[in-house]
Amino acid sequence: MKRVRFGVIVFPGSNCDHDAHHVAGAILGQEARFIWHKEGSIGDVDVVIVPGGFSYGDYLRCGAIARFSPVMQDVVRFAKRGGLVIGICNGFQILTEAALLPGVLLRNASLRFSCKDVQLRVERTDLPWTNRCTTGEVLRVPIAHGEGNFFAEAETIKRIEGNGQVLFRYAEPDGRLTEASNPNGSINNIAGIVNEQGNVLGLMPHPERASDPALGNTDGRKIFDSLVAAVLSTHAGALVAPAERN
Amino acid sequence: MHQFKPILRQDPPVTSELAKEHGLTAEEFERIHEILGRMPTYTELGIFSVMWSEHCSYKNSILMLKTLPREGGRLLVAAGEENAGLVDIGDGMAVAFKIESHNHPSAVEPYQGAATGVGGILRDIFSMGARPIAALNSLRFGTLEDPHTRYLFKRVVKGIGDYGNSFGVPTVAGEVYFEQCYARNPLVNAMAVGIVEHTGVAKAFAKGTGNSVMIVGSSTGRDGIHGATFASEEISEASEAKRPAVQVGDPFTEKLLLEATLEAIKTGCVVGVQDMGAAGITCSTSEMSAKGESGMIVDLAHVPLRESGMTAYEIMLSESQERMLFIVKKGHESDVNKIFDKWDLHAEVIGTVEHGRDLIVKVDGEVVANIPAETLVLGGGAPVYRRDAKEPEYLKETRSFDTASLKMPHDLTGELRRLLRHPSIASKRWVFEQYDSMVRTNSVVTSDGDAAIVRIKGSRKGLAVKTDCNGRYVYLNPRVGAQIAVAESARNVVCVGATPVAITNCLNFGNPYDPEVYWQFREAVIGIGEACRHFETPVTGGNVSFYNESPESAVYPTPVIGMLGILEDVEKAVSGRITNEGLEVLLLGPLSDDLGGSQYLTDRLGRPVGDCPLLDLNIERTVQQTVLEAIRAGFVAAAHDIADGGLAVALTEMLLSAPGLGISITLDLSPGMRMDGVLFGEAQSRILIAVAREHVEAIKALAKSKGTAVTKMGTVDATGEICVNGGVLRIRVEEARGIYEQAIPEMLKGEL
Numbered sequence: 001m002k003r004v005r006f007g008v009i010v011f012p013g014s015n016c017d018h019d020a021h022h023v024a025g026a027i028l029g030q031e032a033r034f035i036w037h038k039e040g041s042i043g044d045v046d047v048v049i050v051p052g053g054f055s056y057g058d059y060l061r062c063g064a065i066a067r068f069s070p071v072m073q074d075v076v077r078f079a080k081r082g083g084l085v086i087g088i089c090n091g092f093q094i095l096t097e098a099a100l101l102p103g104v105l106l107r108n109a110s111l112r113f114s115c116k117d118v119q120l121r122v123e124r125t126d127l128p129w130t131n132r133c134t135t136g137e138v139l140r141v142p143i144a145h146g147e148g149n150f151f152a153e154a155e156t157i158k159r160i161e162g163n164g165q166v167l168f169r170y171a172e173p174d175g176r177l178t179e180a181s182n183p184n185g186s187i188n189n190i191a192g193i194v195n196e197q198g199n200v201l202g203l204m205p206h207p208e209r210a211s212d213p214a215l216g217n218t219d220g221r222k223i224f225d226s227l228v229a230a231v232l233s234t235h236a237g238a239l240v241a242p243a244e245r246n
Numbered sequence: 247m248h249q250f251k252p253i254l255r256q257d258p259p260v261t262s263e264l265a266k267e268h269g270l271t272a273e274e275f276e277r278i279h280e281i282l283g284r285m286p287t288y289t290e291l292g293i294f295s296v297m298w299s300e301h302c303s304y305k306n307s308i309l310m311l312k313t314l315p316r317e318g319g320r321l322l323v324a325a326g327e328e329n330a331g332l333v334d335i336g337d338g339m340a341v342a343f344k345i346e347s348h349n350h351p352s353a354v355e356p357y358q359g360a361a362t363g364v365g366g367i368l369r370d371i372f373s374m375g376a377r378p379i380a381a382l383n384s385l386r387f388g389t390l391e392d393p394h395t396r397y398l399f400k401r402v403v404k405g406i407g408d409y410g411n412s413f414g415v416p417t418v419a420g421e422v423y424f425e426q427c428y429a430r431n432p433l434v435n436a437m438a439v440g441i442v443e444h445t446g447v448a449k450a451f452a453k454g455t456g457n458s459v460m461i462v463g464s465s466t467g468r469d470g471i472h473g474a475t476f477a478s479e480e481i482s483e484a485s486e487a488k489r490p491a492v493q494v495g496d497p498f499t500e501k502l503l504l505e506a507t508l509e510a511i512k513t514g515c516v517v518g519v520q521d522m523g524a525a526g527i528t529c530s531t532s533e534m535s536a537k538g539e540s541g542m543i544v545d546l547a548h549v550p551l552r553e554s555g556m557t558a559y560e561i562m563l564s565e566s567q568e569r570m571l572f573i574v575k576k577g578h579e580s581d582v583n584k585i586f587d588k589w590d591l592h593a594e595v596i597g598t599v600e601h602g603r604d605l606i607v608k609v610d611g612e613v614v615a616n617i618p619a620e621t622l623v624l625g626g627g628a629p630v631y632r633r634d635a636k637e638p639e640y641l642k643e644t645r646s647f648d649t650a651s652l653k654m655p656h657d658l659t660g661e662l663r664r665l666l667r668h669p670s671i672a673s674k675r676w677v678f679e680q681y682d683s684m685v686r687t688n689s690v691v692t693s694d695g696d697a698a699i700v701r702i703k704g705s706r707k708g709l710a711v712k713t714d715c716n717g718r719y720v721y722l723n724p725r726v727g728a729q730i731a732v733a734e735s736a737r738n739v740v741c742v743g744a745t746p747v748a749i750t751n752c753l754n755f756g757n758p759y760d761p762e763v764y765w766q767f768r769e770a771v772i773g774i775g776e777a778c779r780h781f782e783t784p785v786t787g788g789n790v791s792f793y794n795e796s797p798e799s800a801v802y803p804t805p806v807i808g809m810l811g812i813l814e815d816v817e818k819a820v821s822g823r824i825t826n827e828g829l830e831v832l833l834l835g836p837l838s839d840d841l842g843g844s845q846y847l848t849d850r851l852g853r854p855v856g857d858c859p860l861l862d863l864n865i866e867r868t869v870q871q872t873v874l875e876a877i878r879a880g881f882v883a884a885a886h887d888i889a890d891g892g893l894a895v896a897l898t899e900m901l902l903s904a905p906g907l908g909i910s911i912t913l914d915l916s917p918g919m920r921m922d923g924v925l926f927g928e929a930q931s932r933i934l935i936a937v938a939r940e941h942v943e944a945i946k947a948l949a950k951s952k953g954t955a956v957t958k959m960g961t962v963d964a965t966g967e968i969c970v971n972g973g974v975l976r977i978r979v980e981e982a983r984g985i986y987e988q989a990i991p992e993m994l995k996g997e998l
Contacts, residue, residue, distance in 0.1 A: 012589065013498050015414025019687045022703070052685075054412040057498025113407050115682045144411070144682040209684050214701060214816065216690070 004030040004231045007045035011037045011066045016052035016088065016208065023211045028224055037069040046231045047084045048075055050091030052206060062105065062147050063093035072098055084128060085200045089145055092202030101195055101202045102160055103152035109185025113146035118183050120191050120205060121171035124164055127198045128230030132222045138175050139219040141205040143183055148204035150186035157187055168192035168203055250551035252561055252609050257288030268295035269475050274629060281621045289559045289614045296525040296563060297532060300478035300792055303628035306758040307790040310771040314785040315778050320747055321786060329370040329450050329521055331786020333748050335812055337705060338444050342376035345437035345752040345808040347791035350477045351492040352434040354485050356398045360405030361495040363436040365567055368413060369521035372504050373570060375448040375511045376440030379688060380700045381410050383420040383436050384713040384806045388429025390669055390993040398432050407680040412497035416689050417681035418698035419712055423670045430796030431481050435752040437808045439711055441702060448511045448519040451538035452599045456576045457517055459544055459597040462586055463503045463569040465552040469493050470565025473524060480757060480795045499568040506589040507570060515578035522569040528562045530571035535605050535619035536626055544597030545608040558607065558614040573599060635768050636761035644722055647855035649841050655922060658975040661846065663985055665891040665926065668845060672989035694821040696741035696887055701816045708816030710744030712809050717802030719843045719858035724766045727858045728773030728805050730930055733866045734889060735809035736781050740870045741885040741933060743819045743877040744811030746781055751788040754804040756795045766803040774805060780863045820877055822886035823903035824936045824962055829883050831909060831959040834949060835869040835932035839923025845890050846926035859928040866931040872954040873933050881941040887933045892926040894975065896934055898968060898982050908965035908979055921974060
């Protein structure tokens, strides 16, 4: 059986790299490999995961140094060709620094690091990331960040909202968007966005922490299951990569 | 490749006054003279002063520590032999774990003090070749009404969070108490737990003449010079001026050092590893040399420095963080270099392992220190003292209190509200949400359980961990109070379904030269030993922190216990939270109205009085065995021990997770029993369990066979209310949750 090839980028200071690898490999039964940040090429992979952690200690600014790592040149090339790239937490910050995604992630409104379960409302299901979800479905997934407060200028917000680029929003368990359900002050309760083509996703919550039944919550696995289904159907010719569609 | 070189300069003349300034007594200085057969050099004086400081030598505690059960069971190394304790968990795997204090640094620079406390204990774990999989902390502060305490509290929590979060270890459990006595001398104890294959354990010794001595990790600067000596004296007004003695941490470098160290150990070319914590190069070179029964020559000209003009004295005493000393097989230095280059870290050969037993320190070939290594270290030539002990005067007063003189309160519900609002009892959410408790995806139970559980990937096993100590109990009765710390930590581990197997301890006391303090210390160590023998949980190691006093008061004697438990099947784990109505709540252990040492009694009187709570080690053990067997049999939906705030608080806590739940309980008091004592007393050896109705009879039979008392409390309902005996105490769970959750945030309101 064809298996999806996941590549997990390892920067100095990445610390959720093993967690992502564990889900892709041991939990989903797909192929998972680590890609060292000094590599010039990501090699033959179907999906790139830019994992959470504190790349380069988050010194200067979260993700600001990691984007200059040799491997990121190839990740950008891969993304521009329509390759699937998911940035989780620090990975999301790196993708915005690398200009693969719009906006920035500011310090949490509380000015404190926050680690807890939050609820995410799924806004679209016609993308490779959420095809196993239903629109408006609410997933329980943990966050763990000090700088996850999504911000962009009004014009950019208008554009990404207009394009339907917001994939996840912080919500109440019943799906209502409230200030109380927003853990970090993000504009419009934005928790995760995609690029215009839909092949690059960045999100602050950690779906890889909610994928293993041994930990009592598998809501996050829906994102990985969606991904696997999307890649396998692409190989079967049923789904054209978004970039080629344009 | 490095920019900075050490300098040789005219050292100040070594005199007895200078020795005294270094914290050495006249007798100790005389002894140094005897050992060397000459006056020490300035650098040698510095080396002796840190190695013979309380912090490194344990000179006033080691005789008592030797009375603790330090081997047996699953222990793979005896206490004190390696950087941390090592416990066999089967399948060829072992757990390395240890707790350590960073109280004095945290008192003067709380953010860096706490951060480097975490960094130091993590290095102790991975220097053994173990990957850290969990961190815990045990904290004591003054009261939150005091702005200085709020500052210390917030900065300590942030320091712990920032370091552990960036490093990538989940901080899974801990405890925080607020008592006036810790106002100027907070306690910051950090614990770390790691796992390692038996075959991959690294030793902390120097062996093999000709092998290379390498310093790896960060460069060396002037930070932390005399940190060990600073930790060996009381906090005073002058302590503020010693802020430069506090080290500065860099968790990013530590993360790289972890990966590089584990990779290097795997190559098989690393003979020995020791972390550089207190007393930096001095401690690691002399201890590895002494333990390996080898000599060592190091030349400080090869140490990567981050500052110009550093002297040999400064380099030897620097406590710059994120460094390790490696002993590497001759000819394999480049293998280590390759790995450290990959991680962008220094790895420099600074010397060699030699014949003989002397530690020789040079700068560009010129000898600046030449000392028999053995004479510097604990177990070797370091001084050992037995101090005078005297039962403290205050005990006469506290013991004379008669509970009968305490009036029954008019409003028991009001008393419960007050207890739930007490920051030592209230939710610590404000604290633990600042810690990444989930990274590495092994955390099965964290804040909802009496102990935390991390699973071991690739097996069915889990580790349960918890720290415990109620300093007030130990203050009122050092021996039994210390037994309670062990008993409670074991009970907490049992409540999540694990078998307690071993402890690490962090003994926080005042000045040992005060006979009353030394008496507290002696009694507490005896109590720990008795309890550990009873539970068959040997002591794997730990740390002693003396001189925890501030100008206003001495701290409560606080021997913090870090307990390790094992679950053979992690799927059998239970939490302390009830999630369904219809469950029966049972009390295992005696119904008691003992008020001794309770938060309730202390608050009512404004000071701690009476004896510590009742503890019978035999009852404790049978209650724990009963609960453990019931959990293993699958009978238990939730388990929570009765601790701070007593039965009423424990019951409330169990109901806080699922909205809408309530319970109506009936307490059948024997004549003469006090209702406030039954509700708020903190008598030990009691566990509340929630069980499905069909298991009640089986539990009763099991308890009977063990001789454990069982009392039915009531049935979980959907009233959303806790009601005792038809209304002597009645509170909406929603209100209780609000008080419990908001207490600490409200006390900190408006401050960042």
